[in-house]
Amino acid sequence: KQEVTQIPAALSVPEGENLVLNCSFTDSAIYNLQWFRQDPGKGLTSLLLIQSSQREQTSGRLNASLDKSSGRSTLYIAASQPGDSATYLCAVTPDGGYQKVTFGIGTKLQVIP
């Protein structure tokens, strides 16, 4: 059974700092890994999708990496802004691609002005 862990559970940083969020998974037979952000009481917004054959994906100030063999992914946020404050979740789709996706609990990020 796939388990997804995100560390830390919460993080508070001053504005402008670069930061890294971590995601680890127990079963490396994955189809893809996706990072989302969730604002309080809202749905999820997709940030980056990494296919199992890829090592990283970039979008603006965000960079996500994937190391399947070690069961790890990181989300790097450069020059953090107060608007980045949200909960960040990673989600793993198993091999086969069917959508029995497993989510981590998330990392709650607060960027202090």
Added chain:
Amino acid sequence: KAGVTQTPRYLIKTRGQQVTLSCSPISGHRSVSWYQQTPGQGLQFLFEYFSETQRNKGNFPGRFSGRQFSNSRSEMNVSTLELGDSALYLCASLAGTGETQYFGPGTRLLVL
């Protein structure tokens, strides 16, 4: 392109009642997945529909059921509500296998 819509946005029910939630995916998307989100358990997969067929199911009791219509709209039903069913219910649609999931705003269900 319109996003994923979910109705209603908020619901208050009492124990023992049943509830039906609706999800309209992005136009052209044939896959719809449902998730339950609670503070203690996080996001848990309920089921996934593709072209009106349930393709996958999570570990939830039979009180949780769903269906998908020919226009890809999906409904989920929870019968005999329990206090522990209070949660944010999210649906997601995607165009194809392994593609980006797009989530709706969710339906917040409170069971009293």
